[in-house]
Amino acid sequence: MIPPPSPHAIAAMVVTIAMFVGFIRGRLSIEIVSLLTIAVIAVGLYFFPMPDTNPTDGLKLAFEGFGHYALITICALMIMGRGLVVTGALEPAARFLERVFKINLQLGLLVSLVIAFVLSMGVNNTPVLVLLIPIFAALAARGALPSSKALIPLNAASLLGGLATTIGTSTNILVVSIAVDLGMPRMGVFHYTPIVLIAGLVALPYIWLVMPRLLKDNRVEVEHGERRFRAHLRVSPNSDLINKTMSEIIPRLPDDIIFFNAPSGTMEANQEFDVSGTHKDLEDAMRVLQGEVAPGWVLDRIRSRASETAQDIIVVEMAVTADSRLLNRTLPTSGIGDLYGVAVLGIHRPTILQKPDPTLAGDDMRFTEGDVLLVMGLADDLHQFSRADSLLMLEGRREVPRRAKALLAATIMAVSVGLASIGIFPIAIAALGGAILMLVTGCVKFDRVGRALSGQVIVLIAASIALGRIIDESGAADWLGLALSSGLQFLPPAGVLAAIMLFVTVLTNFASNATAATVGTPIAFSIANQLGMPAEPLVLAVLFGCNLCYATPIAYQTNMLIMSEGSYEFRDYIRTGVPLVVLMVATLSIALMFAYDLN
Template structure:
């Protein structure tokens, strides 16, 4: 082992630890690794920064824009209506429809956008039919993952592996090259969920309203300002009520008139305040604070919904600016016109206190009290996804035909070989802008920059592995250990290593690490590189065992009220099934 190989393997080992532990965000870790390779002299600046100009990175950025344009045009709005009609008839039919619709859309549109589109519809169908959302949200995510492996543009991972292959002298993956094998994985995945997986899904009780769902009984109440209260005559933000207690005022009733609770609202004696707080603490402090509980009855969702204020659920999206920040840092209430977070569902726990100081994570569900205007602002906030109602932003239906024609043109030109995928995607984005199907500000917002920086960073790992010979060292070890059992065994090993790794770290990072090794291993055995690349591509996207394995799994974690063990129970048999079948399906369509 040379010094350079030792440095590369050491840096990658640190990167894997950071990816798994999430001490740093994935994109930060990727850029850190890229910088270390350049500082340590493993890569030149040109080699280290090449990931930003790599066709795979640019293609992924373009596909984010095209997916957003399709989404915003309203071209998919009828899908939600159709799913609602089918879903209310029969649970099995609903499960089948959810997976197939998600799979079909994800073959051509970014899968996180597909889940964002369908999640509110699926949740509403579940509530209308009195089915736990947990029975449908995991099939939704799994369907999106399965559809993503059916085409080149189905996931960023497919495009990434294609770019790595092309950089090492192999032919890029064709637009529909993965389709034949991918459809088999989709069919098997759907059959598994219909015949076995649905029995493994949790059957958690459906709460009657959101206050029950978030255990808000002891945290929502009404109080009355008494004459002796030091808060009387003061602005809400400066009152001792807010300053000394962990309390959020949702609404003020004064002489039968409803007032918005702004920081500048002057409190008066006799004001009735609907508040979020620890009611038991409030009872102990009510006399000395000059406040009185209006009644001992705990507020329910209907008590709020009968006024101008309603409760809404919103999920923090995977690439949201809000991730790793607190509500106080974000100044959430001010930036959302007074909308107030009254509870947070974080993984397996529900938080009610010290909410403003809680650091948010992707997948966290916020319970927000807001009026109609505030809800409209929340619906247009691209850092969160409102999931408690199916009403969406207004669409410009006049853009549907040009958007679909441009999208179809991108697919057609790439599929027929008239243009490289990066060129067809770039031209498609330019046409979308020229035809005013998407504005420039919407274009920049559509690109998930964390993903772009992460891709640019992880590509440097593949370059370092190949340049220093580390890929050859690792592939030699695998060939010596497993190659004697034949290429089927080695392919099976790559599939296993990839899907196990991607369940605990970024799927793109996993693919960037293993694709170069797979290429070298295939060449050492004297067999075709293609089946090994396809194995890494499929396994990196088919991540079912953990909520952090893929962004869509993270998105459904909170809304489905899942626990970590739910993913293990439902996803592990499916991953093992695919592992066993991969050594048969992949070589059949991609011979050695």
């Protein structure tokens, strides 16, 4: 006969259920629900303290999550991940994917899944998805693989990669930290990676070959695509392509680049081309040809001022209005570079982008009302240009990656992860050291730290830590473990592991995976004690279950990130995610059973 839970245990379970309901209903933001949870725990324990504790002990329990080393580690990893994004350190992998897709779509998807898996083992999968989503959107726009058939598989692969190491996701760090607090030895970065790799080999064929077939082509026709800009490109004297023929050069360029005056012979130093393409196409053409689409002295001035003032270089789109000073002027006679210190990279006008017009060649083209300029510069200079010359600033603003620091950012991340993986430093120290280096070296700027950190994640983790503590200390975890173990005692070890994993998986797909982790980890310890099993495989079952968040869009932030881009519906996640969850639970349970000799 199972004894009834204590009043504090009942209260802890009620608060947990209320938190889950708050997340599921979605009427209040995650931040508000998390803060309310912390407040309820603090106020409740102050007026009704647990046995043998003081009222102030309850306040400490409720708020100590904000100073917990797991939260500090997660924030440090967010900063390092931000450094990889803003420096463009991951862009070589992105360019490689585009080349592979040109060979074969299925091969391209497979390589994409493997890259997403590997990158997510050491980098939070959110920046990985942020980098890869535009690539698949561009491929879909060119009539290749629809985004709707690629993004859910890509997200699944990145989540699977994040599962493979203790630093792959914030949830992994949280589970390991709670387990250490409960007395389990700390796991290394690659402690259970072989188990996940085995499961990955089983899951990958489903993700690669079956998932895309379960998804519809959700592409919608739009009235206009991404703007194309006409630009004047000058080849650098140091280009590696000098003395090569255009037949050798064109295959390296984006397919959508149009040349208006392509030479018939070999390329020469300082050669000039009139080209048209999207902003990304122009960037790729400049990279391949090692050239520029604006005068070198203007670009050098912008980069020098950016370095001196520690500001980011920004590219925006601006429309020429009827009141603009630029009307009927050409780019050379406008004096834009001299007056404002900004560079016009290209001009969008539909009538000049598809076929040559000798009267509009090169710098002779005159600005007309409605032209859209692609302009690069510092924020203050761009605003001054917009106001002074009566230009309308449009969408498309983005920061230019600080590529000069890309290698440095990648090195910092690699060293930090490497030092943690071989046990020289704990992950908390290695991550903090890496984050400090990212800031000191300028890979991430001090005034942009807020963009790296997610307030939602911070508050959620703090609330989850407090909730996990009260569930453990109130006896709720022991009672739930006793109730669950009473039904598990007749199951084989693999069945016990699968039941725990499924229990946590249901929680993580309909609430917060961080909360599921803090609830499930103490329960796993209690069940291990009840059944006389080692705690580590049961804790890993919780960790794995928390990451099997494939079945709903609310289960994880990247699920929501891809929802709009892929035009997904709720049932798309259920249709593709539920079979993957079942497959992973079965495979991981059997793998854990053999790995820990639980026959």
